[in-house]
Amino acid sequence: MAPGVNGSGTPMTRTQVVDAYFMEHRARLLDVAAFLDRVDRAAVGDDDFRMRAFRAAVSILGDGRPDRARRVLELLSDPSTDLVAKAGMKGATGAHDPAKGGG
Amino acid sequence: MVDVYIDPHVHMVSRTTDDYVRMARAGCVAITEPAFWAGYDRSSPKGFFDYFRQLTEFEPRRAAQYGIRHHTWLCINPKEAEDPVFAREVIGLIPGFLERENVLGIGEIGLNKNSRNELEILEAHLQLASDHGLLVLVHTPHLEDKLKGTRLIMDAIRRFPKLDPGRVLIDHVEEHTVGHVLDRGFWCGMTLYPDTKCTPQRAVDIIECWGSERIWMNSAGDWGHSDPIAVPKAQMEMRRRGHLESLVRRVTFENPERFLSQSGRFSAQPLRPTAPDVTR
Ligand SMILES: [Zn+2]
Numbered sequence: 001m002a003p004g005v006n007g008s009g010t011p012m013t014r015t016q017v018v019d020a021y022f023m024e025h026r027a028r029l030l031d032v033a034a035f036l037d038r039v040d041r042a043a044v045g046d047d048d049f050r051m052r053a054f055r056a057a058v059s060i061l062g063d064g065r066p067d068r069a070r071r072v073l074e075l076l077s078d079p080s081t082d083l084v085a086k087a088g089m090k091g092a093t094g095a096h097d098p099a100k101g102g103g
Numbered sequence: 104m105v106d107v108y109i110d111p112h113v114h115m116v117s118r119t120t121d122d123y124v125r126m127a128r129a130g131c132v133a134i135t136e137p138a139f140w141a142g143y144d145r146s147s148p149k150g151f152f153d154y155f156r157q158l159t160e161f162e163p164r165r166a167a168q169y170g171i172r173h174h175t176w177l178c179i180n181p182k183e184a185e186d187p188v189f190a191r192e193v194i195g196l197i198p199g200f201l202e203r204e205n206v207l208g209i210g211e212i213g214l215n216k217n218s219r220n221e222l223e224i225l226e227a228h229l230q231l232a233s234d235h236g237l238l239v240l241v242h243t244p245h246l247e248d249k250l251k252g253t254r255l256i257m258d259a260i261r262r263f264p265k266l267d268p269g270r271v272l273i274d275h276v277e278e279h280t281v282g283h284v285l286d287r288g289f290w291c292g293m294t295l296y297p298d299t300k301c302t303p304q305r306a307v308d309i310i311e312c313w314g315s316e317r318i319w320m321n322s323a324g325d326w327g328h329s330d331p332i333a334v335p336k337a338q339m340e341m342r343r344r345g346h347l348e349s350l351v352r353r354v355t356f357e358n359p360e361r362f363l364s365q366s367g368r369f370s371a372q373p374l375r376p377t378a379p380d381v382t383r
Contacts, residue, residue: 007312011345020343021304069305073279077250078217087185087216090140092246 032058053095106348108334108355109133109371111363112211112240112274112292112321115162115173116154122324122331123169129335133172133371135363136162137211137240140182142326148192151179155196159203170376174369176210176240177201184215184224194227201235207366208232210240211274214252217244225259233263238366239271243280245299253280257287270365274321275300281313290362294323295333303337307344315350319359 010017036058039051047055057072065071078096107130115123115136126134136158138151145151158175166173177200179193200206212228214221232239239260244252253273260266268288276284276291277300284291293309294300301309306320324331334355341351356371363369 007310007314008346008350010311067278069308070278073277074250076247077279078247080251081254083219083222083255084217085219087218087221090182090215092244092248094246096247 049097049099050093050095106130106338106352106356107132107371108338109135109319109359109363110322110324110331110334111135111272111319111359112137112294112323113331114139114323114325115166116157117326118324118331120165120169123166123171125332127169127171127376129332131171131332131334132373133174133369134166135174135176135207135240135359135369137176137242138178138180139211139242139325140180144183148189148196151193152196155200159200159205163205164377164380167374167377168379170374172370172372172374174205174207174363174366176208176238177206178209178212178228179224180211181213181215181221181225181242181244184221185218187220187223190220190224191227194224194231197231198235201237204368207363207368208238208240210238211242212239213242213256214244215242215248217248217252217255222255222259225256226262229260229263229266233265236265238363239266241271241273243273243275245275249275249277250279253283257283257289260289261287269317272319272362275323276309277301278305278309281309281318285313285317290317290319293318293320295320295330295337296323297328297330303333303340306337307340307346310341310350310354315353315358317358317362319354319362 012020053076057075060068060071060075076095080101110126110131113134113136115134138154138158155177158177163173177197179190184190209228209232212225214225241256243249243256256273260271272290272292273284274292275294281291293306295303295306310318320334320337322331322333323329338351338355360371
């Protein structure tokens with residue numbers, strides 16, 4: 001199944017979508033911009049795997065292709081298929097660390 | 104406009120009576136509460152015995168005071184499955200609770216870090232559900248572990264031929280897992296969380312893209328940053344976009360009612376709020 005096959009689609013026009021959500025997402029866009037500036041201003045340390053994934057995800061937003069949310073989530077996901085030997089921590093970091101294997 | 108709704112995944116033992124008031128006022132008539140992690144590992148299997156009593160005795164009475172019907176699912180959650188000896192002892196307690204009238208099935212089981220021990224304990228739960236013909240509510244892992252874990256869980260369920268995918272709900276789906284879950288014939292749940300999982304807006308986007316068959320929404324309200332009235336907020340989001348009332352009702356009432364009624368134990372019939380029992 002592919003998205004849109006069974007879905008109702010949105011009842012809104014493009015202008016209505018923009019009217020409804022532009023200001024909220026303008027604010028979130030600025031949050032992302034300011035976050036990247038903040039990371040840059042921190043003089044000590046380097047990008048870790050999370051920031052490398054974040055920057056790659058940001059480039060998906062501008063590629064003009066559909067299913068951005070799905071593709072961002074896939075980019076942040078562990079691509080491996082094998083069970084891990086032991087659950088180390090209980091939580092998750094939000095991005096896959098390639099150093100742990102699985103690409 | 105207030106319409107009735109069901110929150111099919113919410114951890115009320117972690118919430119206050121004020122939350123029950125807000126949920127009831129927002130139209131909540133029935134909830135289901137899966138067994139989950141307390142935020143710390145229990146020191147003994149007896150801790151689960153007490154928790155199962157809370158879920159089957161005390162919490163339904165608390166909910167009834169607000170006119171909300173309370174149902175539950177039992178298990179040891181995957182976050183405490185790394186010690187299989189301990190976990191199997193807890194699983195051994197579950198059959199003693201299966202006849203309680205608000206127990207719908209086994210849940211929320213699944214994987215957390217996709218480990219060998221977690222899978223072993225997931226399979227032990229699936230065996231129990233298969234042996235007793237029970238509904239299953241599945242927790243999928245968080246964040247970067249979700250896609251891999253969702254696939255491993257669906258593969259595991261397929262190894263139990265008596266478990267019909269139409270009687271298994273896979274929860275916490277997002278844009279990258281919803282299609283896989285629906286394709287394999289399972290039901291899916293979208294969890295409305297402020298930071299992780301889905302927002303109400305993204306959940307409505309998913310319905311617009313994937314349709315309203317075999318899908319529901321829940322708040323998964325718990326002891327962390329979460330919102331027990333997230334489902335009515337998603338209803339409002341659907342109405343704001345101009346979706347039909349029939350679609351709003353389908354995903355927030357009729358769909359959970361249809362899936363959960365397969366247990367033979369679920370009810371979303373109106374319930375007059377009861378007085379607190381002062382003798383207890
Ligand atoms: Zn939960």
